[in-house]
Amino acid sequence: MSGRTPVVELLRQQQGTATAGERKVCRSLLADYPLAGLEPVARLAARAGVSAPTVLRLVGKLGFVGYPEFQQALKDELGERLSSPLDMYAKTAGRVGDHALDRSVEAFTQGIRSSLGAAPAAEVDAAVALLADARRPVTTIGGRFSGILAQYLAGHLRELRPRTSHVPDGGGDRAAALLDMGRRDVVVAFDYRRYEKATIRFGDLAKEQGVALILFTDPWLSPLASSADIVLPASVQAPSPFDSLVPALALVEAVVAALVDELGDEPRKRLARYDDLAEDVAE
Incomplete structure (x- = not known):
């Protein structure tokens, strides 16, 4: 990944201080990211319902010298977003004397420092508020690799609060999970580069039923970001051709830590009961 902050993150940061017209442009870009930004400036302005100068002002505030430079950044990001392990192989191959341990450190x-440092505190706090509400059932879901993170978060949540479930791969399980979802439910989805259609579809269907949707994703954002209420991106920087989930795991751990802070002593009895039951079933 390049050293430049992804455009999508710049847009999210800018929303808090932008004018009303500029916020419309931000929303239009985020709703169909990054394709909306690859349109001519007049078409993007029409899509957002603003003037072309409003679009250009926003582009300048994002740090770009003109619309062509903005579009080139989006094209560069699109290439990174679609990169596969095969594409990354030559870039991450070790050099003579370059040990994998050193590259990993x-x-x-x-990756962890950039992800946690850039994590929007307001988004983390909003996610924690949803997860702390024991009246709201929580369902976690992920993909081929990111499902590990979904299981990991669900494991912690089960010990801290009731009504938590993880949905594994498989159409039948996912369909059953959607059956009774409604406005009180919270879905936590994990989706990273080479985004998985099944995870995106589950999230979209759940959102149509009124759930609150929290998305853990990469800096380029899963297509599910347009439906999510809360988006928590993390770096996928790795010492190998395969994207790393280490920064994402660190972000999950940070959310769990914030949740424990929010709940205080409330889960103590539940944790004690869990330990007693764990001993009983092990006998």
């Missing part, structure tokens, strides 16, 4: 340290 650098990649993981930078």
